[in-house]
Amino acid sequence: MGLWKTCVIQEDVGRQCKDFDSFLALPAELRISRILMFLSNGLGFLGLLVSGFGLDCLRIVDRQQDLKKRLLILGGVLFWTSGVTALVPVSWVAYLTVQEFWDETIPEIVPRWEFGEALFTGWSAGFSLLLGGCLLYCAACSTPAPGASGHYAVAEMQDHCQQLEMKNTNPKV
Template sequence: MQRTAVFVTFGGLVTSLITTFLPLWKTMNSDLNEVENWYSGLWHTCLYTEEVGVQCKAYESVLGLPMDLQISRVLMSVSLGTGALALLVAFPGLEGVEMCLGKPQLRRGLLILAGVLSWMSGLTTLAPVSIVAYTTVVDFWDEGFPDVMPRWEYGEAMFSGWFGSLALAIGGTLFFVAVCMGDFDQRPPSVPNSPQVKHRAQHYLKTEVL
């Protein structure tokens, strides 16, 4: 279970990293000029034409960006940092790693902290993607724009961001499951001569007599 949690968390972190730098957060196709496709991301915009191919340009000013993109940049950076920290914290607490031998409570605490950090990484990935999705929907249905004007729509990076946040949340949950399984395995066995066992045995005997 610990290895599965690490694998799922690592996959979610890689997906969030790819999503952060993909210029496919929003796409726009013009009905007037069908050979041009515009793509917008957190760091640059791209234009695709059949003659030239893909041409990308970074944003000239950070302060000139819309507020949703500024917030998304910060949150995605936080997501990558917390996700990487979750893997680093979880590594010493894994079974088979000789870093915290003889310290089960420390291993347990490291896995719990890794689960919390993984959950934080998933939430900070979900938030910016959902914010950009909301603003895209609002702008798309804005009646103030003429119908002939092209409008931004969802790009592939939006769906990869949702998938990455889900994987990070699942990875954090699996860390908690691994801790619960470890607590169950370390639970002391019941003593055969304990009062509870004797009472249950007497109860079973009475049931058999009846």
Template sequence: MVFLTTKMMQKTALFVTVGGLITSLITTFLPLWKTMNSDLNEVENWYSGLWHTCLYTEEVGIQCKAYDSILGLPMDLQISRVLMSVSVGTGGLAVLAAFPGLEGVDVCVGQPGVKRGLLIFGGVLSWVSGITTLVPVSVVAYTTVVEFWDEGFPDVMPRWEYGEAMFSGWFGGLALLIGGTLFFVAVCMGDFDRRPPSVPNSPQVKHRTQHYLKTEVL
């Protein structure tokens, strides 16, 4: 295909990585990781995130409050805070590392090996960012399911359910993984374009070449 060039693949990888990074960043600060609605009071909706909880009522609107103590948080939220922070940091570094390695960027001009290494480094960081996004979201989703079906809680007690941030986190993590993979594909395409022209290397050609050399010497 004409449009499937190394340069286009590099731009696509950067675009997908930036999209996944922005989605993960928004997911980190959204208070919509878990939602809860009581059957006894349907006008109140509770939302829980990594940094604060929010209460929505029709009369007042949304009121948010930060957690009083980090040590008082459940273990899954503490781990998710750390991993999502690592995800945003590594995702930003992936973009900064891969951008100078793109074709057409006037950085490290005439040094294809350096540009190739920057793209590989950006792809690895994008993978790390994607994994550190998917792990906390999946852990919180697992604990939410376990607590939802816990038979030790009374039936009248409201349960936490999935929020919109869970799905955006999965989407952002997958986008970061795909972006990192596309960086590796772009590197392979660049190596293929820079390969030397093929030289006949059959035994008959080798024998004829040696014969001609001996004839010239004689």
């Protein structure tokens, strides 16, 4: 049983999955877990956009290096928050699965829920988001804001133009 559907694996039939009928008919823990996963996806996407604008290779806010550094820090915090909001529902569902698996009040004829592949994918995604957010935050905070790189491009362009002018004035070269 996962956040989105219930699957049963039998030897003779194989794997059969069924979507939940209604969001409101779900138990409270599954409703909250779904909301947290949507929030995690939204925060991760927002963190990707924000940190993308803070990259050095993007020339949109090239002259404002302090703003780029703040965007990288905000992107790291958003990634980290996205990782936490992904790990909470995945771990909560895993905890409930373990509790129900060892519950002795449930008769033996009722199928026991076990961990599925999506649970491990959720854990690895959550930890990757945490690690990525921490690395982005640390990288932005550990280095001082570099000066605007626009003057380097101008200097290189001037050198290139001077070489072209020299070639035009000296036809032998």
